Amino acid sequence: MxxxxxxxxxxxxxxxxxxxxxxxxxxxxxxxxxxxxxxxxxxxxxxxxxxxxxxxxxxxxxxxxxxxxxxxxxxxxxxxxxxxxxxxxxxxxxxxxxxxxxxxxxxxxxxxxxxxxxxxxxxxxxxxxxxxxxxxxxxxxxxxxxxxxxxxxxxxxxxxxxxxxxxxxxxxxxxxxxxxxxxxxRALGVEGSLEYLEDAEGLFALGRGFAYPLALEAALKLKEVAALHAEGLSLAEFLHGPQALLEEGFPVLALVQKDEAFEGALSALEGLKAKGAHLLVLSAEPDALALAHSPLKVPLALPPELNPLLLAQAFYPLAEALARARGQDPDRPRHLSKVTRTR
Amino acid sequence: MxxxxxxxxxxxxxxxxxxxxxxxxxxxxxxxxxxxxxxxxxxxxxxxxxxxxxxxxxxxxxxxxxxxxxxxxxxxxxxxxxxxxxxxxxxxxxxxxxxxxxxxxxxxxxxxxxxxxxxxxxxxxxxxxxxxxxxxxxxxxxxxxxxxxxxxxxxxxxxxxxxxxxxxxxxxxxxxxxxxxxxxxRALGVEGSLEYLEDAEGLFALGRGFAYPLALEAALKLKEVAALHAEGLSLAEFLHGPQALLEEGFPVLALVQKDEAFEGALSALEGLKAKGAHLLVLSAEPDALALAHSPLKVPLALPPELNPLLLAQAFYPLAEALARARGQDPDRPRHLSKVTRTR
CATH class of the missing domain: 3.40.50.10490 (Glucose-6-phosphate isomerase like protein; domain 1)
Incomplete structure (x- = not known):
């Protein structure tokens, strides 16, 4: 079901x-x-x-x-x-x-x-x-x-x-x-899978500009449904320190779209790849997907203000499949209820 | 040396x-x-x-x-x-x-x-x-x-x-x-150790209010010097989702000081403890330290605007010792140089 x-x-x-x-x-x-x-x-x-x-x-x-x-x-x-x-x-x-x-x-x-x-x-x-x-x-x-x-x-x-x-x-x-x-x-028809993450202990989800908040969201979803310690960061901030954690095969999920942040994102991802990161790239752009070890191909792109929604929509079925592969019930994150009350 | x-x-x-x-x-x-x-x-x-x-x-x-x-x-x-x-x-x-x-x-x-x-x-x-x-x-x-x-x-x-x-x-x-x-x-004379983290794969560093930015900083330091995937979060945000990752023994580092956020922080930490978190508490406050599995006792407290600096100062020698215990050179984070240029 x-x-x-x-x-x-x-x-x-x-x-x-x-x-x-x-x-x-x-x-x-x-x-x-x-x-x-x-x-x-x-x-x-x-x-x-x-x-x-x-x-x-x-x-x-x-x-x-x-x-x-x-x-x-x-x-x-x-x-x-x-x-x-x-x-x-x-x-x-x-x-x-x-x-x-x-x-x-x-x-x-x-x-x-x-x-x-x-x-x-x-x-x-x-x-x-x-x-x-x-x-x-x-x-x-x-x-x-x-x-x-x-x-x-x-x-x-x-x-x-x-x-x-x-x-x-x-x-x-x-x-x-x-x-x-x-x-x-149509974005639900994403191609690719997160199977590389089945036994992963951690991951960084990265984005720049308009796609950055979506990287935070993808990371939170991976925590909640797949119990994977995924941390979302802006690509720029990642270069300023957290990349110290990269070692051979460390998974990095990049959300990439074609806008003013595109060229810079590509060259930053090339750099991370050279440092041993396993790149999972969620994008509709061939140039970005070509950099990926695990390409996650979004079927189409929209203007940059709307496109981030396609990235999220394409990501949900991938996250759900990963949750099941990791033995988690996507509907029952540990310790959470639908409404959290904080003051 | x-x-x-x-x-x-x-x-x-x-x-x-x-x-x-x-x-x-x-x-x-x-x-x-x-x-x-x-x-x-x-x-x-x-x-x-x-x-x-x-x-x-x-x-x-x-x-x-x-x-x-x-x-x-x-x-x-x-x-x-x-x-x-x-x-x-x-x-x-x-x-x-x-x-x-x-x-x-x-x-x-x-x-x-x-x-x-x-x-x-x-x-x-x-x-x-x-x-x-x-x-x-x-x-x-x-x-x-x-x-x-x-x-x-x-x-x-x-x-x-x-x-x-x-x-x-x-x-x-x-x-x-x-x-x-x-x-x-005097804060350099902190008591306690991070030895629980010698083999840890991940950690959350949490704080609320004025101490929250210091939790982000502690997490970044653990990434940089000890190659530990530590993520900093506000205690409130942690309850809104990431706590789904908690399982028996998962380490949570809390930075706690006596100010308007204190009582709420204590009760939140009790909740996390009940969910199996291993609590490391960096604080000068006996009530907070009493909750800890690994108390990290800061020798003294200052008014709440100044106190966060004592938390950071007390944390540095602990982070350095952990880096060495994990076989890392605290001066040579992988992939980083002193100046990062991003646009």
Whole structure:
């Protein structure tokens, strides 16, 4: 029987299609407001997988809209009882599947009270987070039973991208958006396997730029479903220290896409290969796949803002197969429950 | 013969004393200016260990001064050619030992050109970074031969804290500052050992709040000098997923200090212990040490803003001994050189 994790990841294309349709009116209204009154600073608040979605949003907001974006650590508020003084107007984006994390909810309440426009991208529409935020962008992912998020994670990225597309002057991203559901469906037909990792003790998952948050997400998924100590790092940070761990055959999973980070990523990967790393490369690009010991071929590519979603979608079935090969139940990570409450 | 890493880490107390003396005039002037004209937003730019110092600065700036602080990813500028529009006035803090990282230098130049006040905390006073920034706070650490930073890392934290102390209205931190060099010296007399990790394949280093950046730093040091796959995480994030990797005896290194995060950290560690983790606890606090399978007793504690430096100082000799026990040369991490250039 297919795992919930597998089934739910395969629902993602339909979820994204529904989300684009259902949220369109709300997103157009929010985008029109924000274009008239652009924020001086954007804050993100999130935990776990959702924080990887928030980091993805940060890269795109800064690179494409030039809106500075700050990842807010809830402990500043919940433990140290400090609410930083923000420039006006400010925008807060909170990302969550369950909408139950007390520290995320508390941060949204506090900043809303301080006059910050608060937007929640959340799957559970009846959750405390959905109620705390001024604007709600529901993820429309339906119930997610697997502890390891898949469809809700992709829905977060998609919900954010729909907003971004309506915030950008140029229509390039707005025109590309409708291609996403079909492309996600095709990405499930990824070629290759993670069998090299069946007995691995550790791994680094690397990405640069827009693909970096997805490397963090792939690493977390490998921890959760396959009990593999995978650490996600930016390719640049990896070169600044952690590569000291490389020895002959040490596995490195690289997420590579064709954008401004592409050429640099290729030459960095050549360097890691020369140092003995076993390269697993998840990409649609022949030049990147040609470097791999284990190529993981994504069937197609989209523009760089949308493409990271294809990398995640292609990765889920690979992670599920690896989990089973390692004797793990992908639906039952040890010690975890669907909702984690931290303050 | 003692390694450079060990020798240089033992120089840190004297480095910090010299730094406090030499930088005092410049820091007082800068603090007076910033108090009259507080930034609407602070940016940090850094790589590797230096980025852990930058994260430490972010927590303290937000929690104690209420200045929102954004960690800037150089790739937004160097790869995607975007310079986010910052609220005015803005302040940029760049942290670096060598001052040579092209992406850090490029970010400082670009934001300085845009009217941002740029401050470099850098060890090499003749470096491109020192020349690019408007204000220079030298680290006075002298030459650092070991690839793994120790004295220069502590000097960064100390240089920042001296600035913070002069920015705060209340004199509490200013009065405590002179205690730091002597306390650092005493912290070298840490009791306990990391021998449990001699054959370990992986480890999580955890901290919360002000101690979290130090957990990242401890993990990086274990990678660099002891070739141990140690991953640093905030204790809260660890509960949100990575704890799925815990099995009987899995080592978890917790850095714990007495501040607003203390009680929560204790109960979280009890939970991890119940799940089979082997707890190594680096702390001066009896309640925290009592939870440990491997207590690592720091001889004394300072106020919570200064205490993280004692945790790092106490950790260096432990890491060095572990490196040797694992057959590694602490001065020669594989594949690394002192200066890493990324764009």
């Amino acid at each position: 297919a795992s919930h994790f597998r089934q739910e990841s395969e629902e993602a294309p339909l979820v994204v299609e529904r989300l684009f349709r259902e949220n369109r009116g709300e997103v157009e209204g929010l985008a029109a407001f924000l274009r008239r009154r652009p924020p001086a600073l954007v804050l993100t608040v999130a935990r776990g997988s959702s924080d990887h979605a928030a980091l993805f949003a940060k890269y795109l907001l800064e690179a494409r809209l030039l809106w500075p974006t700050l990842s807010f650590a809830p402990s500043v508020l919940t433990l140290y009882r400090a609410r930083p003084r923000l420039p006006h107007p400010a925008l807060l984006l909170a990302f969550s599947q369950s909408g139950e994390s007390p520290d995320v909810v508390e941060a949204v309440r506090a900043f809303r009270e301080a006059g910050v426009l608060t937007v929640a991208l959340v799957n559970r529409e009846d959750s405390p987070l959905a109620q705390a935020a001024e604007v709600l962008l529901p993820l429309h992912a339906g119930e997610e039973k697997a502890v390891a998020a898949s469809k809700s994670f992709l829905a977060m990225l998609a919900a954010f991208l729909q907003l971004l597309a309506h915030l950008l002057e140029e229509g390039r991203l707005r025109e590309a958006l409708p291609l996403l559901p079909e492309a996600l469906f | 003692a390694s450079h890493f060990r020798q240089e880490s033992e120089e840190a107390p004297l480095v910090v004393e010299r730094l406090f003396r030499e930088n005092r005039g410049e820091v007082e002037g800068l603090a007076a200016f910033l108090r009259r004209r507080p930034p609407a937003l602070v940016l940090t730019v850094a790589r590797g260990s230096s980025d852990h110092a930058a994260l430490f600065a972010k927590y303290l700036l937000e929690a104690r001064l209420l200045w929102p602080t954004l960690s800037f990813a150089p790739s937004v500028l160097t790869l995607y050619r975007a310079r986010p529009r910052l609220p005015h006035p803005a302040l940029l803090l760049a942290f670096s030992q060598s001052g040579e990282s092209p992406d850090v230098v490029e970010a400082v130049r670009a934001f300085r050109e845009a009217g941002v006040l740029t401050v470099a905390l850098v060890n090499r006073e003749d470096s491109p970074l020192a020349q690019a920034a408007e204000v220079l706070l030298p680290l006075h650490a002298g030459e650092e031969k070991a690839v793994a930073a120790s004295k220069s890392f502590l000097a960064m934290l100390a240089a920042f804290l001296q600035l913070l102390a002069h920015l705060l209205e209340e004199g509490r931190l200013r009065e405590a500052l002179p205690l730091l060099p002597e306390a650092l010296f």
